[in-house]
Amino acid sequence: MKDHVRPLPSYLIQRYQGWKATTYAENRNWYRRLAEDGQRPRAMVISCCDSRVHVTSIFGADQGEFFIHRNIANLVPPYNPDGDYHGTSAAVEYAVTTLKVAHLIVLGHSQCGGVEGCHAMCTGHAPELEDKTSFVGKWLGILRPGFERVAHLPETERQTALERESVVISLENLMTFPFVKAALDAGDMTIHGLWTDIGEGGLLQYDPASGAFLPV
Template sequence: MDQAKPLPGYLVQRYHGWKATGYAENKAWYRRLASDGQHPRAMVISCCDSRVHVTSIFGADQGEFFIHRNIANLVPPYAPDGDHHGTSAAVEYAVTMLNVAHLIVLGHSSCGGVKGCIDMCQGHAPELEEKHSFIGRWMDILRPSYTLVAQENDPELQARALEKQSVLVSLENLMTFPFVRERVDEGLLTLHGLWTDIGEGGLEFFNPSDEAFRPV
C-alpha cells in the first residue's frame, strides 16, 4: 500500500502529549478497560460532523458509550439482504452483544447531510441524484420526510425541522429491527431522540407525549 503515509507531525505531537499525561495519569484505568472488555450502558448514533463531540456533551469517559457515526445520524430500515450495512451491524452488535440499555439518536444544527437532502429534494443537487452517489443514496432514507417540511418558507427553520425528522426517522427504523423491538417490548432497552444546537450548546429531547422536541 504505497499510498499510505506517516501521520502529520501535529498529530504525532498530540499523541505523545496524551501518552505522557492523560494515559500516564490513568494507566490503571486503561489497562482495566483492556482486560475487562467494554460494557457501555448506551449506544449513541450521531452524525459524522466534526463539530458534534458526543463524549464532551455528556462528560463521558472511555468505555461509557458505544458510538456509531454516519452522515445525518440515520438508521436504515431493517434489511437482511446480504449487502454491506455498517450502521445495522453496529446496532446489532450494541444490542445483542453488548446488551446496551439505551439507544440514543443524536441530531444537530447546521447538518450538511440534511442540507444535501433538501437541495436534492428541491432539484438543486443533480450530482446527488446519480446512482453512484453514496451520499445521495444514503439520504434517500430521509427523503420521504421532506414532504413534512416542504411548506416551510424559512430555509433555516426548514433545515432545523428536517434535522429533527432525521432523528425521528431513525427511531422509527430502529423499531423495524426484530431484536430492537423485542428488547424494547420487554423493557430491556429504551430509545431516545436528541437534537443539539452547536452554536448555543442547547440540547433537546423528543417528548412522545406531545410529539415535540423539548429542552433537556
C-alpha cells in the same frame, strides 16, 4: 497503495505523545482494566460524522461508557437483511444483542451538512446526489420521507425541521429491527431522540406524545 500511504502528520504525532505522557500515564490502570475486562457501555449513541458534534464532551463521558456510531446525518436505515453491506445496522445489532446497552440514543444537530444536502436533492438542486454512483445521495434517500413531512414549511424553517426529522425517521426505523423491538418490549432498553444546537450548546429531546422537541 504503498505510494500513497504516508506517516501521520507531525502535529497528530505530537498530540498523541502528549496524551500518552499525561492522560494515559495518569490513568494507566484504568485503561488496562478496560482492555482486560472488555467494554460494557451503558449506551449506544448514533450521531453525525460532523466534526463539531463531540458526543463524549456533551455528556462528560469516560472511555468505555458510550458505544458510538457516526454516519452522515445520524441516520438509521430500515431493517433490510438483503445481504449487502450495512455498517449502521451491524453496529445497532452488536450494541443491542451482544453489548446489551441499556439506552439507544439518536443525536441530531444544527447546521447539518448532510441534511442540507438531502434538502437540496429533494428540491432538485443537487442532481449529483441523485446519480446512482453517489454513496451520499443514496444514503440521504433514507431521509426523503422526512422531507415530505416538512416540505410545506417556509424555506427558512425547513433546515431545522428536517434536522429533527432525521432523528424521528431514525427512531421509526429502529423500531423495524426485531431485536430492537424485543429489547424494548422486554424493558431491557430505552430509546431516545436528541437534537443539539452546536452554536448555543442547547440540547432538546423528542417527545413522542406531542411530536415536539423539548429542552432536557
